[in-house]
Amino acid sequence: MHRYIGRRLLGLPLVILMVSILVFTLTRIGGTPIGPYLEPGMTDEEIAALEERFNLDEPLPMQYVAWLGGVVRGELGWSAVAAAPVVDVFRQRIPASFELGAFAALWAVTLGIGLGTFAARRRNRMGDQIAGVVAVGGASMPAFWLGIILLIVFWSYLGWFPHGRSDSVIWNSLPHPTNFYTIDAILAGNLNALRDALWHLVLPALTLGYAAVGIVTRMMRSSLLDEMGKDYVDAARARGLPENLVVRRHARRNAFIPTITVIGLSIGIMFEGTVVVETIFGWPGLGNWMADSVLSGDQGTTLAFVIFTSILFVSLNLAVDVLYGYLDRRVVLRRT
């Protein structure tokens, strides 16, 4: 097991390196990323000096090495959109995205597991069909549309839920040691702020989580069906265990194992989804910033974000595999 983890960990930097080369090369197809730094009326000499300052006059492999050196030193460049160093903006904006993602994951995983179990136990009956519709809907639903429909109904028409991340008066009324609005509110003991935080989270978390609901439901259903057909489940039934307990204590525990894989996958998908969802809801997180940077041609930020996302994807894959190995000992035996 440890050897397997070790081998995977050693492979991790290699994959990340390859991803970064790929992304770096592809984002340079369109020419040098000098655009955001140019000001009207700059002379050719000034532009050349600027390019030299950012190593943009060198061949592409050298630029990559220079960029990688910066990354190793913790310098990711300058974000023109936020007018601050990329690293600082990341640090400042991560809590908002993370908070949104956590709530989205919470409802997606809870509902997905519940719905998947429900569907498997009513195989080919009405309940199963409905769960199937919910699941395939999640895979087909454009997040940008779902978000807008929710805003039309619950914000514009009914006025039940707000837009954005916070009510600025309430937000300013309490200190923000962590920048997680919910946690800050709890730390300050401010119930009003907590309510405000949760209220603002409802619609964007619903939108962001829906794609994952579909994925988790499908996997939970199919792996529970797999387990229900096995001998040990029959054995448990033969011992006279009520069906409810057969599912809860035996079948479902094993069915969780494959489901964990897709939960890892869904977290990656949700992280990407923030680009769309945060834009719609005016959420001051990473995704919103990424969308602005992309549209303003800020390649440094784009590059940093893509590579950050890739690292997250690769790490999630690894974490899921390792977890899988711990939970299902058979996997380890086969692989080492």
Added chain:
Amino acid sequence: MWFHAVHVERAPVLAGEGPLRVKARRLWGTTKDVFSRGSTAFGAIVIVLLLAMAIFAPLIVPENPRGAFQMPRDLSSVAVPPGTPGHLLGTTRLGGDVLYGIVWGSRLSLQLSIYVVSGAVLIGLVVGSTAGIVGGKVDAILMRVVDVFLSIPTLVFPLAIAAVLGPSFANIVVALAVIMWARYARIIRSQILQVREEDYVDAARAIGDSKFGIIRRDILPNSFTPVAVQATLDMGHAVLLGATLAFIGLAVAGQAEWGTLVSEGQADIIAGRWWTSTFPGLMVFLWALSFNLVGDGLRDVLDPRTEGR
């Protein structure tokens, strides 16, 4: 192989029946199997309607003389609600007819998904068969590359590429094909490795068939089923992702593109004008949903190993 097992069971060769008729009857049997499920049949009907809309677009709404995919601007009726005479689904803030955007947008979506999927299949075919046939170091390196492409983020990565290449339809196609080919490469390679070991390939080799002949006659037809299933699903994914990129702002502004229209309508919802976003977004959903339903249905019938997933 399971492919034949399914059909032999359903359609045995009758005495005195020609091979063509057997083939036709087996195909009919499979088709019936696929569409006997309600959700698949529903998806297929929606696909047929969407394709009909794309093909007969000029008959439904006359083409804009300034460019078929350019939204017409009717400045005399700006932001009118659905049901207005002449503007069945209302107009945008800029006087664009929403119905026009939906109808011509379906043609644009059809083009997008066909270009993206055929591009991805082509690259996957070349890379996958090279890896599977040459084997050894080439295989190891190519599969490593495939792994990298499978682990990159499917929204953020094309977003970055499309942003660098500049907002245009062609660049969205390129950006999506770049992330979609890897799965095909893997499918085709694994089919080659699997089929290579089959007895009938040995037989073909024994009677002196050339390598190319074996690939063309034995390996490619056997890869067809999993590729077709994946391609059906990707027809939906391509439009979903393409519209998302367009929504973020990477398509040409003012085009009859569903994602672009939803984005245009975003600013209107505070004013209570819900129609600009609602209808085009619904089309994206229907498109992705119908291809997902049919793709799932195909997989369940043609590929029983993953039944029920």
